[in-house]
Amino acid sequence: MSQLAAQLRARIETEGPISVEAWMNACLADPDHGYYMTRDPLGRAGDFTTAPEISQMFGELLGLWAGVVWQQIGGPSKVHLIEIGPGRGTLMKDTLRALRGVPGVMDALDVHMVETSPTLTKAQQNSLKDTPCNVTWHTDLATVPQGPVIFLANEFLDALPIRQYIRSDGGWYERVVTLSGDQFVFGLGERVDDSVIPEKFRAASDGSIYEDAPIVQVAVQNIAHRVASDGGAALIVDYGYAENVLGETLQALSKHAYADPLDCPGENDLTAHVNFADVKVGAEAAGARVWGPIEQGTLLERLGIAARAASLLANATKDQAQDIATARRRLVDHDAMGRLFKVIALTPLESAAPPAFETVR
Ligand SMILES: C[S@@+](CC[C@H](N)C(=O)[O-])C[C@H]1O[C@@H](n2cnc3c(N)ncnc32)[C@H](O)[C@@H]1O
Known part of the structure; x- marks a missing residue:
């Protein structure tokens, strides 16, 4: 039994069952044995594998997106280019590399990498060792200084813990x-108030699962x-669904194959699909305008993947x-990543549509 498995076992024996959220949090982010803390997966x-690892075209097209956003906000002399979960x-x-083609922007950039994994921070430092830009690493967005921002986040939200509720005997339980x-x-925890579950799902059949993700909401x-508050835009790419749905999306991956999420804690990647309907509500509540979601295939076609290829x-x-x-084809096709992966952009309320979102609200 691994050290993390032994720790979790002792914790459950002492404190009782733990939530799915606490399980995921320990498996992914335990400071000593968490999945992301100990390896480059x-x-x-x-x-x-992720889109940027599949092809340079993905990052280059996002770079052009960032360059046009910088121009749209008036080409400020300083802008924070922030990647979360890099x-x-x-x-x-x-x-x-792509931004070098946008006149003036390289002088304006302060690059910030928000990353909790010491192993991946080292990999990022190696990747960016020749960049002429000033790059700073953070473990929390809170330490990135104020000022206009351009955010990029690819497959960050799916790596954050979720909660699950299950219907049993006419009630909902964590x-x-x-x-x-x-x-x-897995087991049934405390009964929860029905108000936790969206109204249209409250009378679902026994065994139904509903997921929410307070940690994703905070992020x-x-x-x-x-x-x-500071101006700019964010581009968030992840796999997930555009409307609220019932059903379990928690999954484990090991060596590119599905695994049991309760096997080998800390050794397998645990993820869940992103609920873009909730993300939209959360971002709007925080004062931003939300564009999309659009499909990843649409984003890349509109940003010019054909010309880049x-x-x-x-x-x-x-x-x-x-x-x-x-x-x-992997990035764009509907039966590959093109449709499952979705993209939203966030801007201040009064801003023009960012690139690729001109025809959507
Ligand atoms: C699925 S990987 C995606 C990596 C990269 N964006 C890509 O597309 O190849 C998730 C990334 O999020 C990071 N991460 C996980 N939890 C985080 C947190 N709370 N804050 C910042 N980064 C986090 C992981 O260490 C990892 O770099």
Whole structure:
């Protein structure tokens, strides 16, 4: 049994069952044994791959988005370019390469990486070691100085803990993790007030699961509040659903295959789909205007992935050409990442539509 499994077992024996949120929090963020604290999980040799790791085109197109936003807000002489949950730093590296093509912006940029993982912070420092920009690392957004902001966040929200509620015998209960012999198992916790569940789901059949994510709400509200008060915009990309739904989305990944979320705590990636309906409500409550969600495929098409792929293909070998075409399909196609991944932009209330969101509210 791993040290984290032993700790969680002792905790449940002493305190009783723990919420799914507390389980995820321990598995992902325990300072000594949490998944993100101890490893670099990205890429072929890791547990999962993300859009910036699939192709440089993703970060470059987001870089152009950031450059146009900077122009839209009047090209201020200082702007904080902030990435939250930056993985290996690949997205920021590609973003900064594309931004070099936008006259004047490199002199204005202060880059901020908000990251809690010491291992990934080192990877990011390595990725960005040759950048001419001033880069600062933070473990919390609160230490990023005031001033106009451009946020990028790819697959950050899905890495935050969620809560689950389960319907049983005509009531709703918090879903918890408990012990059955040596095994961690799901169980029923305290009964919750029905008001916690959206009205349309309250009378769902027994066994139904509803998820919410107060930690995601806090993260989104902090971003939205900064955008609304300091000016600028945020681009948030993640997999999830645009309308409230019932059902379980908590999942574990190990070596690119699904695993049991209660097996090997701290060893597997745990994620949940993002509820963009809730995210929108939270961001609006914090004073921002929310654009979208639109699909990732739509975003990348509108930002010019066809042109970027064509220019890369012009100098590519046969093998490289194949990789570029495959990566483009993975990022854009509906049966790959193009539809499941959604994108919202946040701006102050009075701002013009950011790039790629011109035709949506
Ligand atoms: C799924 S990875 C995505 C990495 C990267 N954005 C990409 O697309 O390749 C999630 C990232 O969020 C970071 N993270 C998790 N919880 C965090 C938190 N509370 N604050 C900041 N970063 C966090 C992880 O360490 C990791 O860098």
